[in-house]
Amino acid sequence: MIDKIKQHIAEVEAFKTESAKEVEAFRIKYLGKKGILNDFFASFKEVPNEQKKEFGQAVNALKKASEAKVTDLKENLESKQEEKGVYGDLSRPGEPIEIGSRHPISIVKNQIIEIFSNIGFNVSEGPEMEDDWHNFTALNLPEYHPARDMQDTFFIQTDPDILLRTHTSSVQVRYMENNKPPIRTISPGRVFRNEAISSRSHCIFHQVEGLYIDKNVSFADLKQTLLYFTKQLFGKSKIRLRPSYFPFTEPSAEVDIYWGLETETDYRITKGTGWLEIMGCGMVDPNVLRNCNIDPTEYSGFAFGMGIERIAMLLYQIGDIRMFYENDIRFLEQFKSSF
Template sequence: MIDKIKEYIGEAQAFSTQTPAELEAFRIKFLGSKGLLKEFFAEFKNVPNEQKKEFGQVINLLKTSAEEKVKSIQEALENKEESKGFYGDLTRSGEPVTIGSRHPISLVKNQIIDIFSNIGFNVSEGPEIEDDWHNFTALNLPEYHPARDMQDTFFIQTDPDILLRTHTSSVQVRYMENNKPPIRTISPGRVFRNEAVSSRSHCIFHQVEGLYIDKDVSFADLKQTLLHFTKEMFGKSKIRLRPSYFPFTEPSAEIDIYWGLKTETDYRITKGTGWLEIGGCGMVDPNVLKNCGIDPEEYTGFAFGMGIERIAMLNYQIGDIRMFYENDVRFLEQFKASI
């Protein structure tokens, strides 16, 4: 047994490596909780009395040799790492690396998701290329319905049933078809409408729409949800809901927040009223619930929608929606601190 330990002493003293992984394997083999030293110390009680002194000395020498070897190699590896860090990567470019930033649309979208996630809404997504049923018909907009003219649509020329979605309500239809109430979801995403591009409108933009369906959901629940959102997003605690019309909700309303009239910019963006429209909302029409396989006699729900670009323009005081799509680095660099 003593001769075997002496062999291990020689192995420990001769050990050498350039990698932390091999060093760790060596440490575990000799000094680990199930290593050789543990076994030899456990064997000590079975050694004859006349050999115990020599046996103990040999074990201690093995322990010392292993510990010193681990320590010396660790120091050598750390010094090597420090030296590499001091000089850095000598193959890299001499020019400083530019730090990127998130797009302001992504920043605002993530902030909206966080606000609604905190009150139990999950996130649902769907295809940007849709069919007529999910984009229009299921939402109480049958073919030739005059309200279809409210949304100038990009249709696929080879198939009139396929189009670029005009709102993310199509995602809500798909979600209702595949999930049973209670439903509490938001659907952020990109939408497309055949509109003239100007400083205030674009043919491509982003929406976030919310849907809540359960038993005994009321208009009061909708108002409190929107009030929570406006407080968290804008710091505004005053909203109003003006009667409006949307084919898929009844009753329907426009969402206004009181922005105030403290500055000249406030006067401009609110047209001197202090009130600013941020989206639309309403109670889900029973026909929509029925089209999606949900019993309108048992369940009710509300829905709301708002444009992400519009909110980003308000938060960051951006005067032209086209700036979001021009990829001007000078514009995007302003949002580095908001990552």
């Protein structure tokens, strides 16, 4: 009989299943009221006295093995059910990972930075909340200067000397104050103007402004730099500079590129001329250099500035500037393949 018990122990240890019904049948078979263990306990009185101790130890071993097996099988089944409930069917193929995309403003800004970095320009940044000196006065716009009306400004109510910067030229002033020529830097950033929001204008937009100061810098250097830029960004090799006015540059000019008249869209965005304005530029006014403690008799320089939104609208043929700020996923997903 002891050999029979040992045989059952071996069967219990070898038993495997992933079925809850089979586990319950196994439990009843060995641990139920009419199970094998109860039969062995009932036959204990028939065992010879000299075998009772060994018989009792064998029956206890069978009981422990049966209980342990039932416990292990139930825990295994419960853990699998929990995984399925929490994670679903783990044997299913994984969901494809959604590819993120950069915002078109970031894409164009990075392209512009890379183009100018290739010819030695570094990147400078400054605060978006500025003081009157860096935003206006140092840039040849003293108090009550009529050109201040060209830029509708957000002033801080508690301090009229503090404002949200209207251009990133304020960054150039700070850079000139803290660095000696030669200076070659671009200043990308967000700017603010108190303008009505429409399809063509916004109270928040982004600029990239460039500055080059050294000895014997001429207008020809400015033109060649801008020609290089337009070739790299737009693939256009024809530009023109029209006389214009900016308080901080003299002479000043607007830069146009020849976009062409190949499609109906070309006619629409260039108003039938083929020419498209992309930025302003000019030679840095000597007063600005003096305000930044740079000797205008020894150094000269040029500056330029462009709106990133306007460039992005041209490159991607976007008709409404408000689309950049609405965070419509259908719009942003179009730029997944861009860097």
